[in-house]
Amino acid sequence: MKISFLGAAGEVTGSQHLIETDSRRILLDCGLFQGHRQESYLKNSWFAYPPDSIDAVFLSHGHMDHCGNLPRLFSKGFRGPIFCTSATADIAEIMLKDSARIQAEDAKYLARKLKEKHPPIEPLYSEEDVDGVAKLFERLDYHEWHELGDDVKLRFLDAGHILGSAIIEMKIKDQREWRHLVFTGDLGRRNLPLLRDPETIEGCEVLISESTYGNRVHEKVSDIKEELYQILDEAYRVEGRVIIPAFSLGRTQQIIYYLNELYNEKRLPHIPIFVDSPLSTRLVSVFRHHLHEMDDEVQAMMEADKDPFGFALLDYVSTREQSIALNKRKGAFVVIAGSGMCENGRVRHHLKNGIDNIENTIVLMGYQAANTLGRRLQQRDPKVKIFDRYYKVKAKVVQLSGLSGHADVEDFKWWYAQSAKLGNIGQVFLVHGEPESAEALAALIRDECDLEPIIPHYQQSFEV
Template identity: 55%
Template sequence: MKITFLGAAGEVTGSQHLIETDRLRILLDCGLFQGHRLEARRKNEKFHCDPKNLDGVILSHAHADHCGNLPGLYKAGFRGPIFCTPATADVTDIMLHDSAHIQEEDARYLNRKHPPDAPRILPLYNDDHVTEVVKLLETIPYGEWHELSKDLRLRFQEAGHILGSAITEIEIRDKGDWKRIVFTGDLGRRGTPLLHNPQRVEGCDVLITESTYGNRIHPPEDDIKTQLKAILNRAARRGGRVIIPAFSLGRTQTFIYFLNELHNAGELPSIPVFVDSPLSYEITSIYRKHASSLDAAFHRRLQSDRDPFSFPGLRYIGSQSESMGLNQRKGSFAVISASGMCEAGRVVHHLLHGLQDPNNIVLLIGYQAENTLGRRIQERMPVVRVLDQDIELLADVEVLQGLSAHADAEDFKWWFEGLGAVRGVGRAFIVHGEQESAVALSQLLDHVCDEPPTIPQFGESFEV
């Protein structure tokens, strides 16, 4: 059996891992590379997995860096099944239609920048490709083994990362021998709002694990709330605004849930809060639809609060004109807007209008990949480029790492102990992390592996 790493290898975005046996070719995830527009586009335009000859895709969850290039795969000839959980299917439908809109907007933008006689740039894919690829989604509930063929069995377990996210257990036959593969997708944390804890699984012949925060410990929930109150109060005193770039899927819902808790406890500063993302509104509706999949604490909350994703003073913004109006609004307010890495969407316009005011605060609540605007703001570069304008960064920048939906070192240690309880791991591959975090994670994992863990780079293949 051969495994080739075609994304999220030596970096965080673009998750794609190809498994090949003598009979099957299976792709784990098909995500978009994110970062500098032109560089990311070059990566996303070309597939290295021969889409027409894939037997299927197994999708861990619906974040764009894991599902976002499925329509591109379809456009390149893929017609096989895509296996995922029911909630992931619902969210993927919404996420991919939104992504198609972004692709079309990006193409229009780039064409305006090119000379009139230059070749026209086309979107990576369009809405029609999304409509067709959604038809290929086949849902499998958590905890049940499914025979996909005489050579392949599949089971999903709760990953605790976002709604519908799954740890993938695969039993695959290669040259007559059965091998067990476990793919974490993005592993979640224990004790976070809304979601169940990640499910421990038994050891395996091959482990493919993410490592985003393998070198750090997230602060406890109470510390996050204390910091959040302090930031909102500071903005209120100054008369400034708080600009919160947030992924529409997962991060926005968790952040609103925290604000709802503060409101219910009488601790939320009295400033308006706007969710300026139509996509976030749609995703929140999916969370409501799949409320039965959320944790016990959420259901206890429902006994006294009929909608934990809303509270007085919170408003979801729909139209573009309403969004533009926020940039002319006077006084203190907070705006939660996509995208989480500040590369596209409405948040970019809020940053354009807000970064030069020292009374304002940019609150980063998620991972910022290298070469993104979000990373440059996080690193407090004195001047950042926003919508082709050089903007002086005078606003305060705050980072709340504790809201991450990714496992930290303690979560990984706990989860790896479960792998080692019965049989351990034959061979481990560490992906979806920058070098420092991947190396730290390899040290946590080493004691349960037969061989030292491997940190693959893009395009590397391994016989296992």
């Protein structure tokens, strides 16, 4: 059996791994490379294999760095099944439609900026390609083994990373011999709001494991709700607005859930809260549809509150006109809008209109990449550029951490130790991590594995 690492090898983007046997070619994930525009476009445009030669895709979850290049694969000839959980299928279709729309808008914008003789920049795929991909989704339940012919068996376990995320467990026959493989996808954390804890495995011969935070311990989740309460209480007293840039998938739903808990506890200040993101609103509908897949706390809440994503003080903004009207609103209110790093979306308009008021608060909820507006706010730059104009940062900037959906050192320790107790772990390949994170995780798990962990390079292949 041959495994080729065609993305998320030595980096944290573009998850894509190819498994080849004497009779099958199976792709684990087909994610977008994200980074510098030209480099990413070249990587995303090209496949290391004929797309129509792939028998099936096993999809771990609906983040764009794991599913985002499926429509390109479809446009180049792939027509096989895409196996995933039901929630992942629902999320991926929404995320891919949004990606196709953004690509089309970017292509039009660049066409106006490029010199006459420059070749046009084409979108990677269209909304029609997304429609084609959506028809290929095969929805599978967690925990059940599914026989895909006489040489492949597939089972999903809950990865606890985002709604619908899966650890992919495979039994594949190669040259008359059954092999047991596991792909973690993105492994989640314990005790995150909404999500069930990641499940462990019972050993395997080959494990492809993420390593994003193999060298880091996250802050505790438990303090976030109390910190949000303090911020909203102060805003209510000084009649300031609270601007929360948040990723549409996962982070926005977690924030709403915490605010809903505060409302149910009668601790939420009487302050209007607006979710100003059409993408977030569509994704909330998916979360509402899959409430039965969430953790025990959600199930307990629903005995008294049937909707963890709706309460009297919360409104979902749909139209552009409603969004613009918020910037003219007086008094205290909260607006949650994309994107999480403040690089695009409606949040930039809210920042432009609220950043120079000392009564306002900007709440950053997660990692802010270098050279983003979010990073400049995080490092307290006195002036920041929004829409080609500089604004003084007079608003208070608060960083809340602890909601990362990726396993950290403590989670990896627990997961590998528990899995190794139930069965031997053979050859481990560490992907989806920067080199220093992968190397740290290799040292951490060495005693739990039969063989020395391997950190593959981009496009490197191994016979196993």
